[in-house]
Amino acid sequence: xxxxxxxxxxxxxxxxxxxxxxxxxxxxxxWKSLADAGVFxxxxxxxxxxxxxxxxxxxxxxxxxxxxxxxxxVHGTVQAALAIQLLGGPDQHAAWLPSLADGKISATxxxxxxxxxxxxTPTLRVRAEAWGGWRLSGAVDFVADAxxxxxxxxxxxxxxxxxxxxxxxxxxxGLWIDPLRLMGGHRTFRIGFDDVEVIDPAAVLDGAxxxxxxxxxxxxxxxxxxxxLSLDLVGxxxxxxxxxxxxxxxxxxxxxxxxxxxxxxHLVANMHIALAAARLAAHSAVFCIGKGHTATRQTAxxxxxxxxxxxxxxxxxxxxxxxxxxxxETDLHLFxxxxxxxxxxxxxxxxxATWLEDEA
Amino acid sequence: xxxxxxxxxQDAWLAEVRAFLTENVTxxxxxxxxxxxxxxxxxxxxxxRRRIGERGWFGLNWPSEYGGLGLGAVYQHLxxxxxEYWGVPGPDLTVTSVAPMIMRHGxxxxxxxxxxxxxxxxxxxxxxxxxPEAGTDLASLRTRAVQDGDEWVIxxxxxxxxxxxxxxHEWLCVRTDPSAARHRGISVVMVPMNxxxxxxxxxxxxxxxxxxxxxxxxxxxxVGNLIGELNRGWTYITGALxxxxxxxxxxxxxxxALDDLTELAGRPRRDGSVPLxxxxxxxxxxxxxxxxxxxxxxxxxxxxxxxSGVIPTVDVSVEKVFSSELRQRIADLxxxxxxxxxxxxxxxxxxxxxxxxxxxxxxxxxxxxGGGTNxxxxxVIAQRGHGMPxxxx
Numbered sequence: 001x002x003x004x005x006x007x008x009x010x011x012x013x014x015x016x017x018x019x020x021x022x023x024x025x026x027x028x029x030x031w032k033s034l035a036d037a038g039v040f041x042x043x044x045x046x047x048x049x050x051x052x053x054x055x056x057x058x059x060x061x062x063x064x065x066x067x068x069x070x071x072x073x074v075h076g077t078v079q080a081a082l083a084i085q086l087l088g089g090p091d092q093h094a095a096w097l098p099s100l101a102d103g104k105i106s107a108t109x110x111x112x113x114x115x116x117x118x119x120x121t122p123t124l125r126v127r128a129e130a131w132g133g134w135r136l137s138g139a140v141d142f143v144a145d146a147x148x149x150x151x152x153x154x155x156x157x158x159x160x161x162x163x164x165x166x167x168x169x170x171x172x173x174g175l176w177i178d179p180l181r182l183m184g185g186h187r188t189f190r191i192g193f194d195d196v197e198v199i200d201p202a203a204v205l206d207g208a209x210x211x212x213x214x215x216x217x218x219x220x221x222x223x224x225x226x227x228x229l230s231l232d233l234v235g236x237x238x239x240x241x242x243x244x245x246x247x248x249x250x251x252x253x254x255x256x257x258x259x260x261x262x263x264x265x266h267l268v269a270n271m272h273i274a275l276a277a278a279r280l281a282a283h284s285a286v287f288c289i290g291k292g293h294t295a296t297r298q299t300a301x302x303x304x305x306x307x308x309x310x311x312x313x314x315x316x317x318x319x320x321x322x323x324x325x326x327x328x329e330t331d332l333h334l335f336x337x338x339x340x341x342x343x344x345x346x347x348x349x350x351x352x353a354t355w356l357e358d359e360a
Numbered sequence: 361x362x363x364x365x366x367x368x369x370q371d372a373w374l375a376e377v378r379a380f381l382t383e384n385v386t387x388x389x390x391x392x393x394x395x396x397x398x399x400x401x402x403x404x405x406x407x408x409r410r411r412i413g414e415r416g417w418f419g420l421n422w423p424s425e426y427g428g429l430g431l432g433a434v435y436q437h438l439x440x441x442x443x444e445y446w447g448v449p450g451p452d453l454t455v456t457s458v459a460p461m462i463m464r465h466g467x468x469x470x471x472x473x474x475x476x477x478x479x480x481x482x483x484x485x486x487x488x489x490x491x492p493e494a495g496t497d498l499a500s501l502r503t504r505a506v507q508d509g510d511e512w513v514i515x516x517x518x519x520x521x522x523x524x525x526x527x528x529h530e531w532l533c534v535r536t537d538p539s540a541a542r543h544r545g546i547s548v549v550m551v552p553m554n555x556x557x558x559x560x561x562x563x564x565x566x567x568x569x570x571x572x573x574x575x576x577x578x579x580x581x582x583v584g585n586l587i588g589e590l591n592r593g594w595t596y597i598t599g600a601l602x603x604x605x606x607x608x609x610x611x612x613x614x615x616x617a618l619d620d621l622t623e624l625a626g627r628p629r630r631d632g633s634v635p636l637x638x639x640x641x642x643x644x645x646x647x648x649x650x651x652x653x654x655x656x657x658x659x660x661x662x663x664x665x666x667x668s669g670v671i672p673t674v675d676v677s678v679e680k681v682f683s684s685e686l687r688q689r690i691a692d693l694x695x696x697x698x699x700x701x702x703x704x705x706x707x708x709x710x711x712x713x714x715x716x717x718x719x720x721x722x723x724x725x726x727x728x729x730g731g732g733t734n735x736x737x738x739x740v741i742a743q744r745g746h747g748m749p750x751x752x753x
Binding site for chain 1: 494497519520571631633640692696700703704705708722725726730735738739751
């Protein structure tokens with residue numbers, strides 16, 4: 001069902017438009033289809049309009065999203081809902097989850113380091129105002145899709161090593177964004193907060209006892225995002241492996257399909273093996289987090305395999321396509337760019353290995 | 361045995377090349393290269409090319425009878441490595457691949473007509489080998505030349521003609537005897553690009569570079585533009601491909617990339633962390649250092665062999681496979697090491713080294729399949745290097 005949805009509503013022309021247009025606008029039709037299909041509420045409690053599903057269900061969606069080159073504003077919105085669900089209380093849930101569940105609002109998140117998702121120490125600072133509100137200051141880097149999202153869920157350090165998070169409209173007074181344009185037109189931004197005011201208590205995520213967010217909880221949110229994006233990378237790998245097999249079967253040289261050459265078959269087999277490891281490891285991570293664990297070990301292993309596999313598969317796909325995959329009109333590069341970008345943000349295999357070291 | 365030390369004359373040559381580059385690689389040239397790549401009719405680039413030609417450096421290893429300086433292949437290698445290191449265009453395939461073939465196999469008329477303008481940098485060839493259906497299997501090419509009086513009439517198309525839009529000529533591989541076995545009916549013809557019936561269509565690569573598809577519709581060329589003998593072209597171009605491989609892979613660009621990356625590794629990233637403080641990156645940089653050194657030695661060895669009159673088929677295959685895969689490893693290491701900073705798009709604000717490594721990642725797939733795929737070259741190494749049997753490609 002999801003693959004049919006992406007085939008119909010996320011054509012390459014849409015992917016290219018979001019890649020190249022400046023400024024760009026929300027993919028409204030795709031967004032509505034995903035909302036109608038219940039994607040945004042998949043994981044959220046039924047009382048807030050969600051389906052009450054498991055994180056694994058969202059994992060299956062993310063894999064298809066990777067296959068279909070789904071715009072990452074969808075991932076950001078899902079991550080934001082997950083963060084509010086895991087970090088907020090009843091007031092925050094009631095305020096945000098219904099409109100997130102049915103796709104009325106979009107969001108992006110900034111709760112972990114863009115280079116290393118294990119770093120949950122905020123770069124923003126927050127101070128309490130005498131009148132009961134909060135003021136945010138500082139800047140954060142590499143926030144995805146801040147040009148499209150309605151809100152950002154961002155963490156900030158309050159005095160006394162207390163970490164809080166806030167749901168802030170990107171149109172808030174004192175908030176500015178500067179583009180940090182990545183490979184393949186992937187849009188991230190530096191967001192500056194010049195004493196941005198937060199008044200609504202429902203926009204404040206402050207832990208169960210109001211004494212700040214626990215590092216463990218932030219880490220679980222970060223791990224969930226990393227693990228889900230690892231499944232996106234698996235989807236990228238699956239799509240590219242399929243394209244590559246199809247191409248080598250159709251492309252004839254020396255009077256036979258290049259698929260009949262052992263060298264080509266071995267490259268395909270290597271892709272398959274890398275993908276098998278990545279798929280299992282990433283699904284396992286999402287499953288463990290869904291069971292309520294922080295699952296840093298599984299998250300690290302999933303990311304190490306998914307990042308490695310997605311890069312290997314896309315680069316070897318270029319090798320098997322030759323010039324025919326190198327010209328931009330054949331679209332292969334769209335997958336290669338997504339593989340390199342998503343396997344870097346939050347940390348690739350090098351960074352994820354340090355999470356595993358820290359667990360030992 | 362390779363002499364691992366340059367002699368005094370070669371040292372002096374290297375110093376001369378560096379002095380030339382210091383003097384002539386101006387900010388204006390740099391900015392034109394960054395702005396237009398190889399796309400537009402060039403000003404600074406053309407002037408730079410003329411200055412190379414004035415020094416005779418396009419013919420530096422040609423015999424003096426053809427307007428060359430008569431210097432050895434090692435001199436050519438050192439010059440090209442240095443140009444690659446500086447990231448500026450130097451002797452291209454016209455000089456390193458086409459001209460030697462003309463010298464070896466061309467008629468006296470071919471030599472007189474084409475070599476002097478190549479030496480001056482005025483004749484620039486697009487190399488017309490691949491066709492949409494004839495890539496790795498080059499011998500299946502279908503572009504035809506039929507003799508009509510004192511002209512060849514050429515019809516067909518070529519692809520991946522990277523410089524066709526600014527070339528003066530096409531070094532064109534054509535089928536001249538359709539009844540002969542695949543390899544035997546092929547000839548090479550020099551085709552001026554300004555003739556009627558030639559159409560050039562751009563193709564854009566992931567690297568951002570332009571390449572072209574070139575169409576020939578009954579293009580008429582004097583019979584004298586046939587290179588060497590009729591139906592002997594396959595022998596010529598396979599030799600040219602070996603030279604091309606040797607010339608394309610001198611590792612100067614890899615040396616530069618690693619120098620730049622090592623420098624960047626000591627600087628703080630946007631989040632304040634310094635890659636060199638992480639042991640894993642020091643280890644990977646050390647591995648890259650060892651690999652770049654090996655690639656440099658391979659290039660030097662190939663040049664030494666060429667200088668002794670051998671076309672080092674197996675050695676240049678080794679060098680090409682090794683350095684093209686190394687290029688991809690360095691590009692990947694660079695983005696790992698720089699983190700998200702390394703993803704910042706080429707020439708976008710705040711990108712380290714102007715996004716050079718983001719682009720290198722997109723450039724690096726090319727040389728794994730271009731100029732002979734690494735799979736075919738591995739066959740060459742096993743079969744020609746070790747006498748292992750062919751499996752009948």
